[in-house]
Amino acid sequence: AQTVTQSQPEMSVQEAETVTLSCTYDTSESDYYLFWYKQPPSRQMILVIRQEAYKQQNATENRFSVNFQKAAKSFSLKISDSQLGDAAMYFCAYMNNNDMRFGAGTRLTVKP
Amino acid sequence: EAGVVQSPRYKIIEKKQPVAFWCNPISGHNTLYWYRQNLGQGPELLIRYENEEAVDDSQLPKDRFSAERLKGVDSTLKIQPAELGDSAVYLCASASGPREKLFFGSGTQLSVL
Numbered sequence: 001a002q003t004v005t006q007s008q009p010e011m012s013v014q015e016a017e018t019v020t021l022s023c024t025y026d027t028s029e030s031d032y033y034l035f036w037y038k039q040p041p042s043r044q045m046i047l048v049i050r051q052e053a054y055k056q057q058n059a060t061e062n063r064f065s066v067n068f069q070k071a072a073k074s075f076s077l078k079i080s081d082s083q084l085g086d087a088a089m090y091f092c093a094y095m096n097n098n099d100m101r102f103g104a105g106t107r108l109t110v111k112p
Numbered sequence: 113e114a115g116v117v118q119s120p121r122y123k124i125i126e127k128k129q130p131v132a133f134w135c136n137p138i139s140g141h142n143t144l145y146w147y148r149q150n151l152g153q154g155p156e157l158l159i160r161y162e163n164e165e166a167v168d169d170s171q172l173p174k175d176r177f178s179a180e181r182l183k184g185v186d187s188t189l190k191i192q193p194a195e196l197g198d199s200a201v202y203l204c205a206s207a208s209g210p211r212e213k214l215f216f217g218s219g220t221q222l223s224v225l
Binding site: 006043095099 | 143145147152153154155156157160162167168201203205207210211213214216217218219221
C-alpha cells in the first residue's frame with residue numbers, strides 16, 4: 001500500500017518570508033500524481049499544486065512551487081512571500097489511477 | 113459551476129443512533145469519493161465510486177457503514193448504529209476522470225455523544 005508521510009506537524013513563517021513543507025511517499029509504481037491541498041478552518045480542501053511523476057520539471061503556481069525528487073520519493077512545497085491567508089493545514093497526497101491517499105498534514109502559521 | 117455539495121454541515125447524535133450524509137458531486141464527474149477525517153489527521157478513504165459502481169470499499173467498516181450512489185450521481189453514506197469513535201468530518205469529493213484532481217465539498221462534522 002502506498003503511504004504518505006509529512007514529518008512536520010506544525011510550521012511557522014513570518015509574513016513575506018519563504019517556508020518549505022516536507023513530504024515523502026512510498027510506492028512501487030512509476031506513474032502517479034502528487035498533490036498539495038490546503039485546508040482552511042472552513043474545512044474545504046483546496047488544490048494548491050499538482051505534479052505528474054513522469055514530468056521532471058517541478059510544478060509552479062504563482063507563489064507555490066514544488067521540489068520533486070522522484071528517486072528519493074520526496075515532494076516538498078515551497079511557499080514564497082508568505083501571506084496571512086496562507087495559514088491553514090496543508091496535506092500532501094499521492095494518486096495512482098483514481099486512488100488518492102493523504103498524509104497527516106502540516107499546520108502552517110503565518111506571523112504578521 | 114456549482115461545487116460539490118454536502119449536507120448536513122453539522123450533525124450531533126447519540127451513540128447507537130443512525131445517521132446519513134448526502135453528497136451531490138459536480139455535474140459530469142463520474143468518480144465520487146467518501147473520506148473520513150479524524151481531528152488533526154489527514155482524510156482516509158472510505159469508498160470510491162466509478163459511476164454507480166463501488167470500485168474500492170476495502171476501508172469501509174461494513175458492519176455499520178453503508179453507501180450508495182443511485183444513478184451514478186448523488187451519494188449517501190450511512191452509519192447504523194453510530195459509535196463514539198465515529199465522531200469525525202466526513203468529506204465527499206468528485207473527479208472528472210482518471211488521475212484528475214479531486215474537488216471537495218465542505219464536509220459534514222459528526223459528533224457522537
